[in-house]
Amino acid sequence: MIKVGIVGGTGYTGVELLRLLAQHPDAQVEVITSRSEAGVAVADMYPNLRGHYDLEFTVPDTDALAACDVVFFATPHGVAHSLAGDILARGCRVIDLSADFRIRDPELWAEWYGQPHGAPALLNDAVYGLPETQREQIKSARLIAVPGCYPTAVQLAALPLLEAGLIRPEIVADCKSGVSGAGRGAKVGSLLCETSESVMAYGASGHRHLPEISQELNRGAGKDVALTFVPHLMPMIRGIHATIYADLLEGQNVDLQTLYENCYKDEPFVDVMPAGSHPATRSVRGVNMCRISLHRPQNGNKVVVLSVIDNLVKGASGQAIQNMNIMFGLEENAGLNQVGLMP
Amino acid sequence: MIKVGIVGGTGYTGVELLRLLAQHPDAQVEVITSRSEAGVAVADMYPNLRGHYDLEFTVPDTDALAACDVVFFATPHGVAHSLAGDILARGCRVIDLSADFRIRDPELWAEWYGQPHGAPALLNDAVYGLPETQREQIKSARLIAVPGCYPTAVQLAALPLLEAGLIRPEIVADCKSGVSGAGRGAKVGSLLCETSESVMAYGASGHRHLPEISQELNRGAGKDVALTFVPHLMPMIRGIHATIYADLLEGQNVDLQTLYENCYKDEPFVDVMPAGSHPATRSVRGVNMCRISLHRPQNGNKVVVLSVIDNLVKGASGQAIQNMNIMFGLEENAGLNQVGLMP
Amino acid sequence: MIKVGIVGGTGYTGVELLRLLAQHPDAQVEVITSRSEAGVAVADMYPNLRGHYDLEFTVPDTDALAACDVVFFATPHGVAHSLAGDILARGCRVIDLSADFRIRDPELWAEWYGQPHGAPALLNDAVYGLPETQREQIKSARLIAVPGCYPTAVQLAALPLLEAGLIRPEIVADCKSGVSGAGRGAKVGSLLCETSESVMAYGASGHRHLPEISQELNRGAGKDVALTFVPHLMPMIRGIHATIYADLLEGQNVDLQTLYENCYKDEPFVDVMPAGSHPATRSVRGVNMCRISLHRPQNGNKVVVLSVIDNLVKGASGQAIQNMNIMFGLEENAGLNQVGLMP
Amino acid sequence: MIKVGIVGGTGYTGVELLRLLAQHPDAQVEVITSRSEAGVAVADMYPNLRGHYDLEFTVPDTDALAACDVVFFATPHGVAHSLAGDILARGCRVIDLSADFRIRDPELWAEWYGQPHGAPALLNDAVYGLPETQREQIKSARLIAVPGCYPTAVQLAALPLLEAGLIRPEIVADCKSGVSGAGRGAKVGSLLCETSESVMAYGASGHRHLPEISQELNRGAGKDVALTFVPHLMPMIRGIHATIYADLLEGQNVDLQTLYENCYKDEPFVDVMPAGSHPATRSVRGVNMCRISLHRPQNGNKVVVLSVIDNLVKGASGQAIQNMNIMFGLEENAGLNQVGLMP
Structure with a gap:
């Protein structure tokens, strides 16, 4: 069972990770962080999760996160710049749903995001997580930049x-x-x-x-x-x-x-x-x-x-899990085989 | 594997049965009928089903339906009146999502539906399929009237x-x-x-x-x-x-x-x-x-x-499958453990 | 031409007053206030008003407001408590779309709104502005509490x-x-x-x-x-x-x-x-x-x-204008004779 | 007062003509036809019109229509082909909201609409009713083809x-x-x-x-x-x-x-x-x-x-009335000066 941490679980990509991972046969969410909601049960904030999760949001803690096999960042840009390095250094893999590592040129990133790039040293390790073009690189990646929607x-x-x-x-x-x-x-x-x-x-x-x-x-x-x-x-x-x-x-x-x-x-x-x-x-x-x-x-x-x-699945959280499946040698569609809701 | 037939699969409760049964570990749809769409692939009509079903709609055929273990009626009222008797007589169970067998008094039914009740002899066999009140009767039922939404x-x-x-x-x-x-x-x-x-x-x-x-x-x-x-x-x-x-x-x-x-x-x-x-x-x-x-x-x-x-799940197709699970001795939540889509 | 002032024109009841008054034959908006948007043209904030208004939002100013014939308050509760007294004292009439003067008992108001009533002395002058029950009182009123939606x-x-x-x-x-x-x-x-x-x-x-x-x-x-x-x-x-x-x-x-x-x-x-x-x-x-x-x-x-x-018309801004029409002896439907948008 | 007839008033462009003409100072709807709804009050079909119209739908009758000053066709394609000629011949002007006279080449029309052009002889009289490019021609036109949305x-x-x-x-x-x-x-x-x-x-x-x-x-x-x-x-x-x-x-x-x-x-x-x-x-x-x-x-x-x-106003019924205003020498914005509904 892959132990999963999620940083910033209160936004829409966070709750979507929770929805999808609840149905994943080989992964389990161990830690989910939110400064503003620390102590709140995720199922109190998102009633669709009632009966599926007993977890509470916690204050971000590098030890707890690094004890996971993989940490997803479902955060605004800039957060993964600050935290990903420590987590990677302790052997945990990182899948970042934000824009922090998508652009290979830190100057270009700084220009569009209006602030200096916070972790240029990690860019060489970052793999752009579009499986249809980068599947081989993803298999051995430690840091994934999940593409934008x-x-x-x-x-x-x-x-x-x-x-x-x-x-x-x-x-x-x-x-x-x-x-x-x-x-x-x-x-x-x-x-x-x-x-x-x-x-x-x-x-x-x-x-x-x-x-x-x-x-x-x-x-x-x-x-x-x-x-x-x-x-x-x-x-x-x-x-x-x-x-x-x-x-x-x-x-x-x-x-x-x-x-x-x-x-x-x-x-x-x-x-x-x-x-x-x-x-x-x-x-x-x-x-x-x-x-x-x-x-x-x-x-x-x-x-x-x-x-x-x-946009929240193949454009974010689903694609993030697809990357995880590839990184950990699972079936690529593990936990991702639902049928679209129609009507 | 329970063999499932569906009569009238082109409406919303029909496609919802297909969506839910695609994820059911113990049931498989063998036959799905529609007079108007006979010959059309279900995945052509409902693209969300692409990759999940190779089935085509067929003209209703009692032999093919009775060869299933259970037949769902996802039809307007009156259709199950006509067809359920034959299917039941051949040992197949019937789960009717329409209103045909919900009302125990055929005169009252006729008054509200504006036509004579078409199968009053079956009413004694019909169990009202609300598991929360009729679970024991459902276990041994051959004909289920799934409650309205x-x-x-x-x-x-x-x-x-x-x-x-x-x-x-x-x-x-x-x-x-x-x-x-x-x-x-x-x-x-x-x-x-x-x-x-x-x-x-x-x-x-x-x-x-x-x-x-x-x-x-x-x-x-x-x-x-x-x-x-x-x-x-x-x-x-x-x-x-x-x-x-x-x-x-x-x-x-x-x-x-x-x-x-x-x-x-x-x-x-x-x-x-x-x-x-x-x-x-x-x-x-x-x-x-x-x-x-x-x-x-x-x-x-x-x-x-x-x-x-x-209304399409606990109010119709999900509840129908819940009934099937009870009738066939499966886990009651088999195939029904999804997380609500939010947002 | 009735000179109209609006306090707090950036919310939905404010823009709705502007929409309706743009078509009113006998009234003209002279002043519209908003602390946060002072200096902004109303038509820049609400492009549907382009071509209908040249007004800019201004900082609330009692002199400017009191120079109008009537001032509408389209503000959160509490604001009219603070400002209505001064405006009334200078002979201008007030039509308050907020909850400030709807409840006749200031203690009850305080209980539900979680703060002391800010202008209990004005309650005797306030008329509850539901024309269907208070038309006669409205005719001579100086202060109208427009009913909630x-x-x-x-x-x-x-x-x-x-x-x-x-x-x-x-x-x-x-x-x-x-x-x-x-x-x-x-x-x-x-x-x-x-x-x-x-x-x-x-x-x-x-x-x-x-x-x-x-x-x-x-x-x-x-x-x-x-x-x-x-x-x-x-x-x-x-x-x-x-x-x-x-x-x-x-x-x-x-x-x-x-x-x-x-x-x-x-x-x-x-x-x-x-x-x-x-x-x-x-x-x-x-x-x-x-x-x-x-x-x-x-x-x-x-x-x-x-x-x-x-809710924004008969439940707020339209009803407010209906009150204005009655107070000023105009045709009650002046400026209020539009046809509902359907579909 | 311009006497207006409307052929085919039950669709969305028809009810939109009624909505806009109810507020027009110089035009009045005298006749509105619908075969299927003949005898029904327009306000029974469209409750937003209650209090604004006493009209009933009538079976199309060339005499009644030709007694108007202008007839709007708010019909599927092909209908104006059949009826416009007679109405024009009796001195009434025609404003067609359908596609019948928009395309100048009848062969091209036939190709895209899958049927022969029904009134090629009228094409020379038809003016394409986009005022921003054809205002002069519209002034003297007898037959207007209102542009598509x-x-x-x-x-x-x-x-x-x-x-x-x-x-x-x-x-x-x-x-x-x-x-x-x-x-x-x-x-x-x-x-x-x-x-x-x-x-x-x-x-x-x-x-x-x-x-x-x-x-x-x-x-x-x-x-x-x-x-x-x-x-x-x-x-x-x-x-x-x-x-x-x-x-x-x-x-x-x-x-x-x-x-x-x-x-x-x-x-x-x-x-x-x-x-x-x-x-x-x-x-x-x-x-x-x-x-x-x-x-x-x-x-x-x-x-x-x-x-x-x-699409229903500048893309259809409003533009049709704008054409009418130009044709009859009225202010171009007569009856068209509303403020957009926002929110």
Whole structure:
């Protein structure tokens, strides 16, 4: 049984880790920390966990955390910078759901996050935890940077085209997210009365997931890819829908459907839908899955890739557990085999 | 492995049976019927099932169904009347999610459903499938009438008071339901544009769940209980919230919290919340659970019982599987141990 | 042109006053205050107001406010206690949308609001601003306490029965509200992810609107009325649905439909629906209207009254303007004749 | 007073015409037809209209319609083809909200709508009713083809760039619509349980609004514009958000903000937001307004234009009334000066 610690368990990715790990056959949560809620039973804060957990939130304690086999950070950026080093030094592995180790260049990180990078020395150990591209590195990793939600949806949609060299190195990623992507913080902009019955773009001139997506698209393409990324806020709780627009190079007339099906045929958590399909975010609600469809409108040279994930699962906590499974040599889908909640 | 057949698998209770049975360790769906969708793969109709089922819908065929160990009817009323007899006669058990066998008096059934009862001879074999009150009868039953969604929420909230003889035999049940209770039929009244951002009562002068609730409250109380039942439509997909109002008899000063905790202490799917709580329907989203809280406003003699279920799970498909587990001697929570999806 | 000041214009009742007054033929907003947003254009904060207002929020200033003909307080409780006296003393009228002057007994107010009453000397001047019961007093009032949203929906539904002496002096009011009733404050409990796709009761053991409703029902009945009031939070922005349960006295067999139609036949903002109807909150979205339906389930002695309002309009800002119209001798529906937004 | 007839008043654009015309100072609805609802009071079908209309639906009758000054068609495609000719021949003007006269080439229309064009002889008289581009022609028009909802949002966003010749003739229009765009028909795909808490694209390989948008973008640009148009269904009732992506030509370094502000400075119903803004669909809920923002991410050569409308108002019924106002020489904003409902 893998002993699991969670730092910062009161947010949405924290409670989602708890939900998923409650059903995991080979892992057990031993410690969950929260400064503000120390002493509170997790099931009192999250009644859906009643009957599944007896745990209480505790003040973060490095000894208790390091006694686990793996510690998940479900914290705002900056926290893992402070704590991950000590925990790693004591032989415990770390899976960080925050942005702290996603960007390989600490200067770039500092520029987008508005503060100096707190642990540049750990960057060499950090593996970017997208199993579909980094599975081998993940197996032996000690520190995982779990990809962001938008980056997961965009990469899984766009990388097959870029890796195959079929398109101009230019991507438009029009992305739509449910409100849970903004977290559980008490912000006016996340109120039901501000977000329900409305759609709006945000960060059109620059969003923190942009450098992360660019870094990974560039890596996949082997060259610089011009990226336009516009996120939009949707009036719903969960789900990300990425709509990718790219231009086929002249003379390319590959069967895109076959390309994607081959690319993902061995992936347990990427599902290429039949030609002509339109994936709905609800088809992945609550599950660790990315569904993708391909379109070429009017058979022109514009490719449209549609990709959906649950931002809290394949876009965060589920993907984190998928990484854990790979790191510990478990079945990759252990504890991740639920069916999406529909309707 | 229990072989399962499902009649009428295209509605919401049908796809919910499929979702839950995909995770059941001891049961496997062998046959699923739908006249209108015969030949269609269930995973094409319900993409959340992709990767979980290879089944196709088939035209109902008594031979194929009777070769199963148990057949679930997830059909409009009247269908089980027609087909259940043949299936039962061939030794297969039947769990009917429709209203066909819930009401013991065929004349009363005919009055509320506007057509003659189609199988009165089977009524003696039918067991009302609320495990919390009929567990022993369910163990040996061949034909189960799964309770309606409103009746489940109301009975679990009100029966402890009635059975203990603590209240005047009069109940007000103000109930709120998500739109999935109206099914997957293409009705104007169920459109998002007609139901979203709005609340309304319906059936205030009489709803088909009224005689079912009355029958069972009367049985529990051992006498007639005056029932006022007003259902309301909520702008959401899943969930029922029942708010029960009753009057304590003069001189009764029992500790209601203790009464309920004792009443349900061995029940795996009824959770009495701590005193002062208010259960939210989202705490039971997707799971087979009823959460209950007790209040006595201003310490008067009015008792307010709050009860929540997911209408598609504890109010339908989950409860049906709970019945199957009991009938076949399995662990009662086999396949029903998920954690509610929150947020 | 009536010169209007608004204190505390950044909340939902504030912006709703601005929306409605923009269309008012005889009133014009001259001053709108907000300490936190001083210097910000109202149309920058609320883009729906672009093109309708050039105003900026200003720091509250008694001189500027008292130069208006009437000042609306759209503030948390306690603020009007502090400021209303000075403004009234300078001859300006005050319409307070907060709870400060609704309760006639300052001790009772202090008990429910957890602080001493800040202006007991003004209570004698305060008129409870429900036009359907206090129209004459409103005409000459200098200080109006606009009723709460729940109290408005409950009183309009219940008072005809109580005034006619037809029922036992006991009311159950099961009320459902959209999330805007909780205001625009940044609270976790009002986030979309916490309130969407869920229903829950709150304050079942005691809510601040209880003493207000009791005070007014008692006044209407001419005696004490036992009140059970349970509010529920609905997953929507606007709307209140009150479901009232009462018991007809033995031997009373009045035609309730006629009673209500007569009671409200001259009221511009109460609409008694045809017998058998169920009013939906969306039918009053954005408008100053209360729609009511009557039911007697199974022709028994239980009366069920259904009543809907938009909590921000007839439950707050619209009713405030209705009071203004009456106070200044305008047509009562001036500026309040919109059609509900449906769908 | 302009006498108005409405053909097909039971759908969402029909009830929206009624809502807006109830507040119009110079127009009055005299006739409203519906075969299926003939004899029903419009206020019985749409309770929000109670107190505003005494009209009943009637069977379509050319004499009664032609006695009006103008007839609106709020019908499925094909109906105006059949009836508009007779009505026009008798001197009445026609404003068609359907797609019947939007496309100038009847062969192209037939191809996309799957049936022959029913009134090609009228096409020469038809004026495309986008006031921002066709105001002069509308003034003298007898037959107006009101633009579709998506085409309105896309054209107002993209035309200034195309008309100024600043971009490559290639547009990506990623559009998001509320469910009311699908109408009031009883379709499974429009149920709350199918559309709530989910986002999906549809018609990615070809949608009927594509040829209409292309026709008008080509007209504006004076040459062919490659258009990629992908609509998405949003979990909300009203609103369209168009996100337009285009590439500035090399060497173009125009101030886009100024370009748009100048382009629309005299338009009453197009609002260019301040630089850096992101318009929300809720800011135009219920009103005849298009709000637009401009972005150049990372100051590159990609232009992103954000545009929002209420699909039932500026995308349909409001725009139809705006056309009527122009045709009859009224103030263009007569009856269209409401404030958006927010929250």
